[in-house]
Amino acid sequence: MFLRLSRIPSVKNESLKLSGSKSETNRLLLLQALFPSVQLQNTSDSDDSIAMKEALASSGNLIDVHHAGTAMRFLTAYFASAQGKSVVITGSDRMKQRPVGLLVDALRQLGADIEYENADGFPPLRINGKKLSGSKVSLQANVSSQFISALLLIAPSLPNGIELELLGEITSVPYINMTLSLLRQVGVEASFTGNIIKVKPQNEIGKTVVEVESDWSSASYFFSIVALSPIGTSLQLRSFRKDSFQGDSELVRLYEDFGVASQFSDTNLTLTKTGMPSEQITFDLNKTPDIAQTIVVTAFGLGLNCNLTGLHTLKIKETDRLEALKTELTKLGANISVTSDSLSLSPSAQINSGISIDTYNDHRMAMAFAPLALRTAISINNAEVVSKSYPAFWDDLEKIGFTVDANQ
Numbered sequence: 001m002f003l004r005l006s007r008i009p010s011v012k013n014e015s016l017k018l019s020g021s022k023s024e025t026n027r028l029l030l031l032q033a034l035f036p037s038v039q040l041q042n043t044s045d046s047d048d049s050i051a052m053k054e055a056l057a058s059s060g061n062l063i064d065v066h067h068a069g070t071a072m073r074f075l076t077a078y079f080a081s082a083q084g085k086s087v088v089i090t091g092s093d094r095m096k097q098r099p100v101g102l103l104v105d106a107l108r109q110l111g112a113d114i115e116y117e118n119a120d121g122f123p124p125l126r127i128n129g130k131k132l133s134g135s136k137v138s139l140q141a142n143v144s145s146q147f148i149s150a151l152l153l154i155a156p157s158l159p160n161g162i163e164l165e166l167l168g169e170i171t172s173v174p175y176i177n178m179t180l181s182l183l184r185q186v187g188v189e190a191s192f193t194g195n196i197i198k199v200k201p202q203n204e205i206g207k208t209v210v211e212v213e214s215d216w217s218s219a220s221y222f223f224s225i226v227a228l229s230p231i232g233t234s235l236q237l238r239s240f241r242k243d244s245f246q247g248d249s250e251l252v253r254l255y256e257d258f259g260v261a262s263q264f265s266d267t268n269l270t271l272t273k274t275g276m277p278s279e280q281i282t283f284d285l286n287k288t289p290d291i292a293q294t295i296v297v298t299a300f301g302l303g304l305n306c307n308l309t310g311l312h313t314l315k316i317k318e319t320d321r322l323e324a325l326k327t328e329l330t331k332l333g334a335n336i337s338v339t340s341d342s343l344s345l346s347p348s349a350q351i352n353s354g355i356s357i358d359t360y361n362d363h364r365m366a367m368a369f370a371p372l373a374l375r376t377a378i379s380i381n382n383a384e385v386v387s388k389s390y391p392a393f394w395d396d397l398e399k400i401g402f403t404v405d406a407n408q
Helices: 022-034 047-055 069-080 101-109 143-159 173-185 218-228 245-256 289-302 312-316 323-330 362-375 383-388 393-399
Strands: 002-005 016-017 038-041 060-063 084-092 111-115 123-128 134-138 160-167 190-193 198-199 207-213 234-238 260-265 268-273 281-286 305-309 333-338 342-346 355-359 378-381 404-407
Touching: 002 207, 002 362, 016 173, 022 038, 022 047, 022 069, 022 143, 038 173, 038 378, 047 069, 047 234, 047 383, 069 084, 069 111, 069 143, 069 245, 101 111, 101 134, 101 143, 111 362, 123 234, 134 143, 143 160, 143 173, 173 190, 173 207, 173 245, 218 234, 218 268, 218 289, 218 333, 218 362, 218 404, 245 260, 245 281, 245 289, 281 289, 289 305, 289 312, 289 342, 289 362, 312 362, 323 342, 323 355, 323 362, 355 362, 362 378, 362 383, 383 393, 393 404
Parallel strands: 016 234, 038 207, 060 084, 134 160, 281 305, 355 378
Antiparallel strands: 002 378, 002 404, 084 123, 111 123, 160 198, 190 198, 234 268, 260 268, 305 342, 333 342
């Protein structure tokens, strides 16, 4: 699907309820599979969460997670510990290029029986589920926090729990803390001291109802919209907590540099453009890499200098997000350079109009560029890719005044 977004001068002051967090949902779905007494409310309707639900409910031996990276990592650990269950877990062509070797090595330390169907270190994987009697494991912590979370989520179901030693610099700590917080919320004992995480075994969990908070990563696009809008513009987002488990809640602090103020009232979050942005945007996004695309597009739209670091994990996402950003922003007239873990943007004389943005099968590319319609007409190729995390995105943009014309 090809979408044209006409340039608009401003957005409507509306109230939106976003779908539940994909990150929280997929963690809780795995915990619910291990402990069926856990009941969930406001779960994500994203493709990734649907893939997770279908895989957990499947009685077959072939599990296809398509583009869902979180599901691939979490389900690898889940099926490795599922006694008597043998599966082959696979995904899209891009998924077969995304490394999973560190997680497989860690699971093998616990006693898992996992083999590579094709290239070593990459899906598809043949997994023969068995009782994992090991409890001590070490893992490089600077590649993907999802590997760490995958181990932590199955830990309470193992006979001796897990003592996990993290080696090197720890990436995306908020996502690890989210996993530990959700474990504690359902009654599992867990600790994180220095570079050691311990999760105790749990035989059963009593009836527990967990309401999933709305998704902060999805909220990032509305922070961008408000930042690119005239002073005085407001939007309200519902079902967000000030004390969120989600690392991307750091948006509240980061977007102050773009002139956006955030105010909480119960579970309502109001975003207001209150002032002019800083001339220089400099952030280390090691803990929140998923909002890098949103931030750099906001900075480009406002004509700001922008230097972002801590981006090394972006090269192994749905696409190489750093190279994709460089390509698409250059088409729009940006002066941009990237390295293996950083990005530098300097102000451009103008924004080229009518450019078509390629999305590379990456939902965040489509959504991050959409707010630029407040500055110029823009088109989005393969716009349906947003269903990976936020199926209602284009509908919600129309609710706040965007003009969206679709061509199949």
